Amino acid sequence: MSEIRILLAEDQTMFRSAVISLLSLEEDLVVVGETGRGDEVEGLVRKLRPDVVLLDIEMPGLDGLSVARQLQNLEFPVRTIIVTTFGRPGYLRAALEAGVSGLVLKDKPIASLAEAIRKVVAGEQAIDSEVALAALREGSSPLTDREREVLSAARNRGTIQELSKQLTLSAGTVRNYLSSAIQKLNAQNRAEAIDIADSKGWL
Amino acid sequence: MSEIRILLAEDQTMFRSAVISLLSLEEDLVVVGETGRGDEVEGLVRKLRPDVVLLDIEMPGLDGLSVARQLQNLEFPVRTIIVTTFGRPGYLRAALEAGVSGLVLKDKPIASLAEAIRKVVAGEQAIDSEVALAALREGSSPLTDREREVLSAARNRGTIQELSKQLTLSAGTVRNYLSSAIQKLNAQNRAEAIDIADSKGWL
DNA sequence: GTGCCGGGATGACAATCGTCATGAGCAGGT
DNA sequence: ACCTGCTCATGACGATTGTCATCCCGGCAC
Numbered sequence A, B: 001m002s003e004i005r006i007l008l009a010e011d012q013t014m015f016r017s018a019v020i021s022l023l024s025l026e027e028d029l030v031v032v033g034e035t036g037r038g039d040e041v042e043g044l045v046r047k048l049r050p051d052v053v054l055l056d057i058e059m060p061g062l063d064g065l066s067v068a069r070q071l072q073n074l075e076f077p078v079r080t081i082i083v084t085t086f087g088r089p090g091y092l093r094a095a096l097e098a099g100v101s102g103l104v105l106k107d108k109p110i111a112s113l114a115e116a117i118r119k120v121v122a123g124e125q126a127i128d129s130e131v132a133l134a135a136l137r138e139g140s141s142p143l144t145d146r147e148r149e150v151l152s153a154a155r156n157r158g159t160i161q162e163l164s165k166q167l168t169l170s171a172g173t174v175r176n177y178l179s180s181a182i183q184k185l186n187a188q189n190r191a192e193a194i195d196i197a198d199s200k201g202w203l
Numbered sequence C: 001g002t003g004c005c006g007g008g009a010t011g012a013c014a015a016t017c018g019t020c021a022t023g024a025g026c027a028g029g030t
Numbered sequence D: 001a002c003c004t005g006c007t008c009a010t011g012a013c014g015a016t017t018g019t020c021a022t023c024c025c026g027g028c029a030c
Helices: A013-023 A038-048 A064-072 A089-097 A110-121 A129-138 A145-156 A160-167 A171-184 A190-199 B013-024 B038-048 B064-072 B089-097 B110-121 B129-138 B145-156 B160-167 B171-184 B190-199
Strands: A004-009 A029-035 A052-055 A079-084 A102-105 B004-009 B029-035 B052-055 B079-084 B102-105
Touching (some): A064 A089, A079 A110, A089 A102, A190 B190, B004 B038, B013 B029, B038 B052
Parallel strands (some): A052 A079
């Protein structure tokens, strides 16, 4: 059995180089490439043809979940594993929809990452059990598509006026969506609703 | 010259173990202890007597800056280095006030961490130049103490009523402070003001 | 002493926000 | 054919928010 070829996409240089060093200690693993930017991943995958791509979620250029979707549409197969800090339950659903094979928390020892790599290469899925349980507990988002969109847009921009322009909706409609989102999330106001939805990965 | 004894406090297990492995490759460095919780640091320092303590800012139990302040009041001297993800300019000021000797970004290679450790042991300061420059560019917070307190409290709690109770201030006064903070930060509302201040480390 | 600034408070006002009722159009399911 | 649920909109209402003027008090600088 030959070596497993790995590409690592992670924006924290210190973490990235450390993981490379440690994975390289494993006999059967070899890191063939690395990058700190999401938008460089596809090109590197085409050039290097790794067996597995390790993706951070928060990256400059393009986020890890988008990269995973991108890689799903290649002419040749690539396994992807999300390596992330927080177990936002909603991330799991999004990750599975993006076609990833594994999800590992940075909270865990390196050994669990190596293990996950071997599992997905063997064709299995490797989902961190904590995240899986949390996702089951939380259930899925009670928000409709538009409610989510509006709430997500409200995260950055300030007033309802600006939101309605950006979403090409009437100001009243924006208010209605925000109001129903606030109620569904048992929040007292917009800011709290955003916090809650964000913490569960529903945005 | 003897070895430099290091204690590492960092909540991401994967990162923590990786850094330990890599620092141990350096001849003159030895990691004598590790923890993922801020409130365990002081006890470990008393027991292990490290030369340098590496502190993450975001940790369960107690944040890194508070730990640094704690360590400053010990009967014996300990050097502290903050190891953090983001170069919030305000962090530098807070870190220096907390008596830390160094500040390194996780964005940099491990070598820069080793270098910083040696510098602070030699009695020098080791401040990442990016952070130093950013802090100079941003300047210091335009907020008064109370404005900062009120804005900071507004981050979690929702309505002005709750804030006024928690701060034992009249509701009107709370509104006034929030209003002046919003204007000083060129924000359009409370939420935006919190975002701005938070992103610069002024909270 | 006379300003000036920050902390604390009050009252008034306009703008925004959150809620609710209501309606129309359009999909999907029975 | 009917009901349900989502989208989009309008209008009205009360509560909250953000702004402003104005006041008192205590330091601190000049």
